[in-house]
Amino acid sequence: MAQTGVQARRSAVYLLDQVIGEGRLLSECIAAGALDRLQPAERATAQRLAIDTLRGLERADRMLQRHLKKYPPLTVRNVLRVATVELCQGGAAHGIVNSAVSIVGANNRTVAMKGLVNAVLRKVAAAGPDAWNILRIPRLPKWIREPLVMAYGGEAVQAMEKAHFEGAPLDLTARGDRGALQRSLGGQLLETGSVRLDDSGQVSTMPGFKKGSWWVQDAAAAIPVQVLAPKEGESVLELCAAPGGKTMQLAAAGAKVRAVDSNKHRMERVRENLKRTKLEAELVVGDALVETGAWDAILLDAPCSATGTIRRHPDLPHAKDGSDFAGLFDLQAATLDNALDMLKPGGRLVYCTCSLLPDEGECQVEDALARHSNIQTDVEALRLPGIDEAWFTEEGGLRLRPDYWADKGGMDGFYIACLVKT
Known part of the structure; x- marks a missing residue:
């Protein structure tokens, strides 16, 4: 196997060590430079291998359990997991097994396990995709699965897990004519207006990217701005704005946007995307809890557990454990209260979270309605094409x-409500 294959696989194993062993998200690892030494093709391969392995982690472990009396150290286990997923996806056994043995053999702490890795993976290769495909769809960890079953029932959660396992297509939001974008790139024009591509390749090399004709945004994430329905020239406050997909939607609609987020690094990405798409917004690195003013329209994409994005970010259930949920719930309520205080009489506020947990969506709005007697929901604003x-x-x-x-x-998990001050 070419050395490039070994390097990409070694990096994929490192990413798994960080996610499963250290509780770090893939985005954090990559932003910190975990893949910087790799060539572009290698970086893409390493990231794909890590994501595929996290999606199929339960199946990989079930395959390996048949051939292991006890689990080896985490790094060796992750080498086996990556190789098992590749083998069961139909990869060439010779190169995959040799790469795995090479990775284990290059580390003084794991070199003694070369023979074990070779023997186990030969057995996995012999079983192949047939054994893999009869295993159940991987389940979410208990910390997130149990509250979801309570909220939606076991059958619905199984359907969500199937969607997570299958992954996500690429959704694009057009700066202008969505029909023209669909004709340019192919794919499917969804009823909600997003253009969906099943096989996109490298995003930055796609037609229209450098010209800023579109940006990547899941179809569900594009709906809150449609619910808010910004008007040309209208002043709109956007709280918790990064990574900026909704900022660009608001600006493309002609609104005068003040976008606030506390993360300086993520706001730089918003600035870069606005420059690429030739759109304008006032960007403020600041705390949504201390923002002041009076606004006709506000969009609050509240900080949340991001459990609605698992089909695109399968690292999340393995890097987190739900221990920070209570703090998030309190922060959401406080941020929503401050936003409602800034809303002018007759104004509208869209509250949304990319979460599957009712505590971050339905319950937050129920509680806000109880706290604010002059607030009501606008259900008519939700009646959009495709909904x-x-x-x-x-x-x-x-x-x-x-x-x-x-x-x-499929689509990301989201909660959206439009609140009006009477």
Whole structure:
């Protein structure tokens, strides 16, 4: 196997060590330079291998359990996991097994396990995709699965897990004519206006990227701005704005946008994307809790558990454990209260989270309605093309789930509500 294959696989193993062993997200590792020494093709391969392995982690472990009396150290286990996923996806056994043995042999702490790795992977290769495919769809860890089952029932959660396992297509939001974008790139024009591609390749080399004709944004994430329905020339406050997809939507609609986020690094990405798309917004690195003013329209994409993005970020269930949920719930309530205080009478506020947990969506809005007697939900604002009435919730919000649009490739989990000050 070429050395490039070994390097990409070694980096994939490192990423797994960080996620599973250190509780770090893939995005954090990559931003910190974990893949910087690799060539572009190698970086893409390493990231794909890590993501595929995290999606199929339960299946990989079940395959390996048949051939191991006890689990080896984490790094060796992750070498076996990456190789098992590759083998069971139909990869060439010779190169995959040799790379795994080479990675283990290059480390003084694991060199003694070369023979074990070779023997186990030969057995996995013999079983192949047939043994892999009869295993159940990987389940979410208990810390997140149990509250989801309580909220939606076991059958619905299994459908979500299937969507997570299958991964996500690439959704794009057009700066201008969405029909022209679809004709340019192919794919599917969704009813909500996003253009969906199943096989995109390298995003930065796609037609229209450098010209800023579009940006990557999951179809569900594009809906909150449509619910807010910004008007040309209208002043809009966006809280917790990074990574900026909604900022660009607001600016493309002609609104005068003040976008606030506390993360300086992520706001630099927003600035870069605005420059690429030739859109304008006032960017402020600051705390949404201390923001002041009076606004006709506010978009609050509150800090949340991000559990709605697992189909695109399979590292999240393995890097987190839910221990920070209580703090997030309190922060969401405080941020929503401050935003409502800044809303002018007759103004509208869209509250949204990329979370599957009702505590971060439905319950937050129910509690806010109880705290603020002059606030009510605007259900009519949710009636958009492509939105199913069955997705509306009792308190007047909209619940989106990964298993919705299953025949089209699914969507991120989101909660969206439009609140109006009377």
